[in-house]
Amino acid sequence: MAIAGVLAGAGAVGYVLLRPVTGPVPGKVRAERTSALYAPIATRRDDPRPLTAEEVFGRAGTMSAAGVTMHRRQVSASADCAQALWGEPLTAAAAGCVQVVRAGFADAAGGVSGQYTVFDMPEESAADRLVAALRARPAEGFLTLAPGQPPSFDAGHSRAEVRALGHFVVVNWVGPVSDAGPADVTLAQVALEGLGGFVQARVLDAAG
Secondary structure, three states: OHHHHHHHHHHHHHHHHHOOOOOOOOOEEEEEOOOHHHHHHOEOOOOOOOOOHHHHHOOOOEEEEOOEEEEEEEEEEEOOHHHHEEOHHHHHHOOOOOEEEEEEEEEOOOOEEEEEEEEEOOEHHHHHHHHHHHHHOOOOOEEOOOOOOOOOEOHHHOEEEEEEEOOEEEEEEEEEEHHHOOOOOHHHHHHHHHHHHHHHHHHHHHHO
16 A cells, blocks of 8 residues: 555656657737626626536538638647646646636648647636736746647747637747648738637527
8 A cells, every 4th residue: 555655756747857848839828808898798697607618619620711721630628727738837827727628720731830729717717817827927938739730840939829709818820830831811810810709609598
């Protein structure tokens, strides 16, 4: 029993040590606190339904805007919100998060990739704190790469939109792939913005 306890403890320590201590940082971060528009879902108590990957990403495998199409790669959902983050300030700011749902995306040519990530926080004040941490300390932490994002993702020339929407935090992060040459990521990011529709649906449900 004692040996088993030691091994379990060693495994837990090893897991913590294996979490990335450095990782990709976006070239530009734009952040927004939540607003009164999302008051009906200000807390998880007001909006208790668990988040699902299908609710956020639906069944369609693409998102498009102005002729640019982003193809969805692997989707993941986890109760371990910290695995989607690197850097101690960020993992601390995610305290109280019960779910993280995200997916990697890429355009057909493979020149642009990115991810759309949703954190389910306990209340809007906690969501605002996570947004502030993502905005204020980009050099000390940010998101890990999502499943399906290539290792050659050029984070230094990427753009991230970070927003608190009631008790949710959404991160729309898009950038070029470094071995594919320069790319305009603006429309790719606009295409992924359509995924935020799940929040508006929840606001209407809660308000009704």
